[in-house]
Amino acid sequence: MTQMNDYSYIGENLKRIRDRLSEAEAKTGSRPKLMAVTKTVPAQAVNEAVRLGVDLLGENRVQEYLSKCDDYDKSAKVHIIGHLQTNKVKYIINNVSMIQSVDSIKLASEINRLAKNHGTAMDILCEVNIGGEASKSGVSPDDLIPLLTEIAQLENVRVKGLMTIPPPSDSDIFLGRMEELFHSISQRNIPGIAMQELSMGMTNDYYQAALHGSTLVRIGTGLFGARDYSH
Numbered sequence: 001m002t003q004m005n006d007y008s009y010i011g012e013n014l015k016r017i018r019d020r021l022s023e024a025e026a027k028t029g030s031r032p033k034l035m036a037v038t039k040t041v042p043a044q045a046v047n048e049a050v051r052l053g054v055d056l057l058g059e060n061r062v063q064e065y066l067s068k069c070d071d072y073d074k075s076a077k078v079h080i081i082g083h084l085q086t087n088k089v090k091y092i093i094n095n096v097s098m099i100q101s102v103d104s105i106k107l108a109s110e111i112n113r114l115a116k117n118h119g120t121a122m123d124i125l126c127e128v129n130i131g132g133e134a135s136k137s138g139v140s141p142d143d144l145i146p147l148l149t150e151i152a153q154l155e156n157v158r159v160k161g162l163m164t165i166p167p168p169s170d171s172d173i174f175l176g177r178m179e180e181l182f183h184s185i186s187q188r189n190i191p192g193i194a195m196q197e198l199s200m201g202m203t204n205d206y207y208q209a210a211l212h213g214s215t216l217v218r219i220g221t222g223l224f225g226a227r228d229y230s231h
């Protein structure tokens with residue numbers, strides 16, 4: 001017997017998220033883009049979200065992405081949002097339109113080298129560890145300007161803004177700090193550095209993030225349901 005997958009829950013979840021983003025938009029006058037975060041989600045479910053109009057996918061693990069990307073609907077763009085090892089950049093440089101998780105000059109330099117080899121430039125965001133958590137990647141707020149200034153020298157890397165994962169417990173406080181940091185960096189007008197994307201907000205805090213100036217929310221479980229790591 002052929003098993004039909006029922007993905008109607010994705011449409012329902014998507015509607016709820018879009019309604020919530022509309023509520024935030026009514027307050028702020030702007031609306032973040034919606035990214036579907038695909039970790040552990042089968043390609044068919046991802047494609048259902050794309051069919052419903054989600055045009056941006058977020059990938060955490062290079063290995064998992066490579067195993068699924070052939071089956072993806074190619075009309076959506078793909079961003080890397082997970083910690084990226086320098087030796088893995090070569091596998092994704094031609095397939096993704098942005099790397100959001102850059103937190104070192106070493107990684108930025110490797111992206112630059114490979115982008116140059118391919119005759120392209122890669123858009124990136126710098127990941128900021130706004131909560132100063134030892135367990136998380138990302139550059140500390142104090143080290144951000146020196147890092148941006150160094151990356152600005154790289155010709156084949158274009159900084160478009162910042163990304164963060166705030167500590168879940170005090171998310172609202174840190175969303176506010178991130179918003180301030182984003183504006184203060186923006187006002188410095190560092191040559192070669194654009195501050196047009198502020199990627200923050202996940203399932204549990206995307207509404208608050210939208211109120212704090214997020215331009216891009218990254219949603220996994222709220223769209224696809226709880227993650228299944230069993231296979």
Ligand SMILES: *Cc1c(COP(=O)(O)O)cnc(C)c1O
Pocket residue numbers: 037039060081082165202203204218219220221222
């Ligand atoms: C998993 C993940 C998300 C989505 O998290 P949910 O809570 O499932 O919405 C967003 N951003 C990053 C970097 C992630 O790893």
